[in-house]
Amino acid sequence: MIDEQVLDGLHPMDKLLRADRIPHIWCPGCGIGTVVYSFLSALIKSGLDLDKVAVVSGIGCTGRAAGYINLDSFHTTHGRALPFATGLKLGNPELKVVVFSGDGDLISIGGNHFIHAARRNMDIAVICVNNFTYGMTGGQLGPTTPIRAKTTTSPYGNTEHPFNLPYLAAASGAVYVARWTSLDARRTERAIGEALAKKGFSFVEVIAPCPTLYGNMNKMKTGLDQMRFYEENSVIRHGAEPKDVDITLNGQIIVGKFVDIEKPTYLDLRDNIGSIV
Amino acid sequence: MKYWRRPLDLDKVCLPRAEVRIIEERCKGCNYCVTYCPRNVLVTGEKFNSKGYYPPHVKNQDECASCGLCQMICPEFAIYHIVQRPEVAEQSV
Ligand SMILES: Cc1ncc(C[n+]2csc(CCOP(=O)(O)OP(=O)(O)O)c2C)c(N)n1
Ligand code: SF4
Ligand code: SF4
Ligand code: SF4
Ligand SMILES: [Mg+2]
Numbered sequence: 001m002i003d004e005q006v007l008d009g010l011h012p013m014d015k016l017l018r019a020d021r022i023p024h025i026w027c028p029g030c031g032i033g034t035v036v037y038s039f040l041s042a043l044i045k046s047g048l049d050l051d052k053v054a055v056v057s058g059i060g061c062t063g064r065a066a067g068y069i070n071l072d073s074f075h076t077t078h079g080r081a082l083p084f085a086t087g088l089k090l091g092n093p094e095l096k097v098v099v100f101s102g103d104g105d106l107i108s109i110g111g112n113h114f115i116h117a118a119r120r121n122m123d124i125a126v127i128c129v130n131n132f133t134y135g136m137t138g139g140q141l142g143p144t145t146p147i148r149a150k151t152t153t154s155p156y157g158n159t160e161h162p163f164n165l166p167y168l169a170a171a172s173g174a175v176y177v178a179r180w181t182s183l184d185a186r187r188t189e190r191a192i193g194e195a196l197a198k199k200g201f202s203f204v205e206v207i208a209p210c211p212t213l214y215g216n217m218n219k220m221k222t223g224l225d226q227m228r229f230y231e232e233n234s235v236i237r238h239g240a241e242p243k244d245v246d247i248t249l250n251g252q253i254i255v256g257k258f259v260d261i262e263k264p265t266y267l268d269l270r271d272n273i274g275s276i277v
Numbered sequence: 278m279k280y281w282r283r284p285l286d287l288d289k290v291c292l293p294r295a296e297v298r299i300i301e302e303r304c305k306g307c308n309y310c311v312t313y314c315p316r317n318v319l320v321t322g323e324k325f326n327s328k329g330y331y332p333p334h335v336k337n338q339d340e341c342a343s344c345g346l347c348q349m350i351c352p353e354f355a356i357y358h359i360v361q362r363p364e365v366a367e368q369s370v
Contacts, residue, residue, distance in 0.1 A: 028307050
């Protein structure tokens with residue numbers, strides 16, 4: 001164990017990273033890097049054949065993850081990670097297809113793809129880094145921004161109801177739904193491991209700091225301020241009803257595993273069309 | 278480590294140990310590792326790197342319990358631990 005790590009003087013995760021691109025572009029304290037670590041760590045522990053894993057991202061700060069992960073990884077157009085991933089899975093059903101993208105990419109411009117991929121129970125694991133904003137384009141209001149939160153396009157506070165992502169995923173048909181914060185790095189890793197092992201549409205939401213924009217406009221100027229907020233306000237409630245886990249600006253963040261059910265996938269149904277009665 | 282009474286299985290218990298390494302040029306000084314290390318092994322360093330960030334400094338190496346949290350929580354892949362052969366607890370009393 002010791003020798004392998006020390007010899008090259010590199011970080012143990014460098015074997016799954018395009019290490020020549022590190023340091024990455026994410027801001028100091030940005031939570032995306034931690035979620036990437038949890039994801040890669042879960043992949044290693046999953047025992048999956050990494051030659052048969054494909055990672056798909058859309059556009060956004062989170063979408064850059066595909067460019068740092070040294071697997072078959074695809075940086076697709078904005079909002080289209082899920083249709084691209086669906087095509088990959090249908091073209092080569094042997095692949096384990098993972099979508100790693102942001103709240104804006106998956107739920108705003110890609111929202112329709114999201115509900116339909118979940119409805120079909122497409123065999124894809126989706127990891128959504130939710131930082132409550134469009135980070136890459138300057139911190140605009142997005143579909144997960146809590147009511148009253150300030151963003152560059154809601155300088156007096158947001159007046160739109162946000163989506164509750166676990167509820168949306170569960171109602172659309174996801175067979176696995178969990179939420180953690182990036183502070184819960186180990187639990188995030190475990191949840192992603194379960195999502196990878198699950199057949200069908202699995203969804204892990206990870207709340208993560210965007211200190212530069214979202215945090216800065218909402219009295220949490222550093223990533224650490226946001227992590228402390230999670231520490232004080234997140235409550236583990238496994239099996240909570242997804243409809244009860246909505247997020248408010250200063251309220252509790254309910255985390256845990258909310259859905260874990262069995263249901264035939266799109267491919268199960270397609271391949272057994274003759275025997276369905 | 279100090280014990281308020283000598284545990285009966287002290288000769289069998291092994292304390293996990295690790296050496297902590299920092300890749301200073303990758304660090305962006307977020308302080309997550311310093312804040313969340315459960316054994317207070319790390320402090321914010323006094324020297325800045327070429328981008329002006331202050332990487333952590335390993336102050337209490339001997340206290341490291343090899344939990345790996347610093348490595349997991351660092352968004353920059355800038356800190357890691359190297360697991361050492363566990364030490365029999367009795368020897369460290
Ligand atoms: C078709 C199209 N519309 C708009 C954009 C601009 N755009 C780039 S990233 C982004 C939002 C990203 O938000 P999110 O997915 O939450 O990622 P984050 O940066 O917060 O990680 C938008 C609107 C684009 N690149 N392409
Ligand atoms: S703008 Fe926000 S989401 Fe984007 S890298 Fe910076 S902190 Fe992260
Ligand atoms: S491995 Fe755990 S105890 Fe050791 S320095 Fe890292 S966080 Fe602290
Ligand atoms: S967590 Fe990583 S980036 Fe942050 S201070 Fe520690 S080593 Fe530096
Ligand atoms: Mg976002």
